[in-house]
Amino acid sequence: GESVGLHLPTLSVQEGDNSIINCAYSNSASDYFIWYKQESGKGPQFIIDIRSNMDKRQGQRVTVLLNKTVKHLSLQIAATQPGDSAVYFCAETSNKLSFGAGTTVTVRA
Amino acid sequence: DVKVTQSSRYLVKRTGEKVFLECVQDMDHENMFWYRQDPGLGLRLIYFSYDVKMKEKGDIPEGYSVSREKKERFSLILESASTNQTSMYLCASSFASYYGYTFGSGTRLTVV
Numbered sequence: 001g002e003s004v005g006l007h008l009p010t011l012s013v014q015e016g017d018n019s020i021i022n023c024a025y026s027n028s029a030s031d032y033f034i035w036y037k038q039e040s041g042k043g044p045q046f047i048i049d050i051r052s053n054m055d056k057r058q059g060q061r062v063t064v065l066l067n068k069t070v071k072h073l074s075l076q077i078a079a080t081q082p083g084d085s086a087v088y089f090c091a092e093t094s095n096k097l098s099f100g101a102g103t104t105v106t107v108r109a
Numbered sequence: 110d111v112k113v114t115q116s117s118r119y120l121v122k123r124t125g126e127k128v129f130l131e132c133v134q135d136m137d138h139e140n141m142f143w144y145r146q147d148p149g150l151g152l153r154l155i156y157f158s159y160d161v162k163m164k165e166k167g168d169i170p171e172g173y174s175v176s177r178e179k180k181e182r183f184s185l186i187l188e189s190a191s192t193n194q195t196s197m198y199l200c201a202s203s204f205a206s207y208y209g210y211t212f213g214s215g216t217r218l219t220v221v
Binding site: 009032034041042043044045046089096097098099100101102 | 113144149150151152153154157199201208209210211212213214215
């Protein structure tokens with residue numbers, strides 16, 4: 001069956017360093033991938049997405065990389081800030097959205 | 110901004126009670142979804158709806174039902190609450206089946 005997993009449940013990052021959050025998926029038919037950020041007490045918020053015909057997409061301080069060969073997705077956050085502390089979810093879909101378990105990112109001052 | 114509003118942030122209910130969780134969106138979205146969120150399990154889809162009076166089971170529908178009498182409102186019903194339904198419940202709406210999701214802030218339900 002389908003599964004979406006993040007490699008690490010927690011990540012601690014020094015402020016100013018770059019963060020890399022990884023995600024593996026199993027459904028080779030997935031054609032659309034999304035990263036969400038969930039801050040404490042809030043619902044998940046869209047960060048960035050990527051379609052399967054791309055291998056890289058950049059936003060403001062964030063980059064998503066997609067490796068379809070090994071079914072791997074990553075989110076890179078440049079110059080991590082305290083406001084980046086949150087739970088990050090990857091999601092994939094071929095016909096409905098499936099979410100991974102989430103990685104909790106903690107930014108150290 | 111799209112707003113998805115969940116009526117309660119925190120709820121405490123007794124085992125066996127019938128519980129209603131309400132969700133309202135203001136962007137005329139066709140699609141609405143109910144998820145539950147548990148530590149280590151991520152978001153799991155309970156039910157979703159693509160139109161008024163339509164509903165589809167998600168991955169974990171057991172113990173739940175839904176109602177969508179109006180386009181903007183999607184209710185999740187726990188027919189007889191049990192302690193294993195203690196969780197964070199998230200409502201979302203979207204203009205496509207998997208694109209452009211907007212989530213509410215969640216309802217943390219505790220069943221005692």
